[in-house]
Amino acid sequence: MVNFSLEGKVALVTGASYGIGFSIASAMGEAGAKIVFNDRNPELIEKGVAAYKELGIEAYGYICDVTDEPAVQAMVAQIEKEVGVIDILVNNAGIIKRIPMVDMSAEDFRQVVDIDLNGPFIMSKAVIPSMIKKGGGKIINICSMMSELGRETVSAYAAAKGGLKMLTKNIASEYGQYNIQCNGIGPGYIATPQTAPLREIQPDGSRHPFDQFILAKTPANRWGEASDLAGPAVFLASSASDFVNGHILYVDGGILAYIGKQP
Numbered sequence: 001m002v003n004f005s006l007e008g009k010v011a012l013v014t015g016a017s018y019g020i021g022f023s024i025a026s027a028m029g030e031a032g033a034k035i036v037f038n039d040r041n042p043e044l045i046e047k048g049v050a051a052y053k054e055l056g057i058e059a060y061g062y063i064c065d066v067t068d069e070p071a072v073q074a075m076v077a078q079i080e081k082e083v084g085v086i087d088i089l090v091n092n093a094g095i096i097k098r099i100p101m102v103d104m105s106a107e108d109f110r111q112v113v114d115i116d117l118n119g120p121f122i123m124s125k126a127v128i129p130s131m132i133k134k135g136g137g138k139i140i141n142i143c144s145m146m147s148e149l150g151r152e153t154v155s156a157y158a159a160a161k162g163g164l165k166m167l168t169k170n171i172a173s174e175y176g177q178y179n180i181q182c183n184g185i186g187p188g189y190i191a192t193p194q195t196a197p198l199r200e201i202q203p204d205g206s207r208h209p210f211d212q213f214i215l216a217k218t219p220a221n222r223w224g225e226a227s228d229l230a231g232p233a234v235f236l237a238s239s240a241s242d243f244v245n246g247h248i249l250y251v252d253g254g255i256l257a258y259i260g261k262q263p
Contacts, residue, residue, distance in 0.1 A: 003238060003239045004235065004240050006238055007031075008032065009032070009033045009088055010034045010085060011028045011033040011034065011035055011088035011089075011090065012036040012038075012079065012086045012089050012090070013028070013036070013092055014066055014090065014091055014092050014093035014119070014123060015038070015039060015066075015094070016037035016090070016092055017037060017047060018044065018047070018048065018051070019226065020092060020142065020229060021037065021090070021142075022048065022052075022226075024230065025037055025090070026055055027227075027234050028233065028237055029052065031234050033087075033088065033237070034058070034060070034083055035060070036060045036061075036062065036083055036086070037060075038062045038064040039061065039063065040065050045063060046061075048061055049061050060079070066093050066122060067114045067115055067118055069122045072122050072123060073126050075126075076127055080130060085130045085133075085134050086127045086130065086131070087138065088138045088140070089123060089127045089138070089139045089140070090140045090141075090142065091119065091120035091141045091142060091164075092142045093115065093119055094119075094142065095112055095116065096112065096157045097111075097112055097156060097157070098154060100153055104156065108156065109159075112157055113156060113160045116157065116160035117160040117163045120167060124139055124167075127139070128175060131175075131178070135178075136178065136179030136180055136181075137181075138180070138182075138183075139181070140185060140236050141164050141165075141168045141184040141185075142184070142187070143161050143184040143185065143186040143248055144161040144187065145186055145188060145255060145256060146161045147161040147162050147184070147186055147248060148162075148165075148186070164184065165248055168248065169246040172245040172246030176245050179242075181236075181241060181244060183236045183247045183248070184249065185229060185232055185249050185250075185251060186250040186252065186256075187224065187251055188224050188253050190223065190224045190225065190226055190228075191226075198210045199223065211223075216261055217255050217258065217260055218252070218258070219255075220253030222253065228251055
């Protein structure tokens with residue numbers, strides 16, 4: 001029988017006080033995992049814990065910046081002491097800065113790469129030794145369609161997510177021998193509060209131009225929901241995926257498979 005249960009597992013999802021990370025962590029909690037998450041903002045930690053509690057999920061929140069290696073090492077040691085050894089790591093924390101490349105400062109570029117690529121490196125490095133000692137583990141990196149495609153104004157994000165795709169493959173290559181599976185999820189365009197303005201009906205009753213663009217590029221003819229990522233995340237976190245390693249699972253409604261409609 002295929003086993004999708006996460007009973008008895010400890011799952012750390014970075015930046016999961018809201019949004020996509022929250023949906024993924026909630027699904028893992030419903031599958032039986034103990035949920036741990038971090039954020040840099042103490043208020044978001046409190047709100048996150050309360051939101052999980054409303055769903056009947058006990059979650060443990062820690063204040064930590066994923067780019068601060070000593071702080072990450074200390075957080076992982078504290079989690080191991082207070083909750084248990086981390087069986088599942090989801091590198092979800094990330095930012096995007098939409099700035100034309102020639103207008104973007106090197107400082108802004110570095111900040112995006114630091115959070116979106118160095119952060120997953122630092123987090124993975126912190127949990128792998130205990131995973132090896134325990135006999136295995138799961139690392140899931142939240143990549144992007146920008147791991148494969150370019151687009152205006154996202155040079156730093158695309159560079160970081162392309163790097164994260166290759167970091168995923170390299171962790172799988174280097175640590176697969178220890179029964180550690182490292183895979184990625186590449187979300188398509190997801191309907192979140194942040195993208196709500198792009199989906200508002202215009203005064204003349206038409207769809208927002210960007211909304212029209214996404215629907216035209218997506219065979220599913222809709223935006224994704226955060227819940228669409230739940231099943232893939234639980235699959236990659238469970239023993240059902242024990243022979244899946246170094247794979248990027250794109251949850252995009254078919255965008256990457258589609259050349260688009262003829263004008």
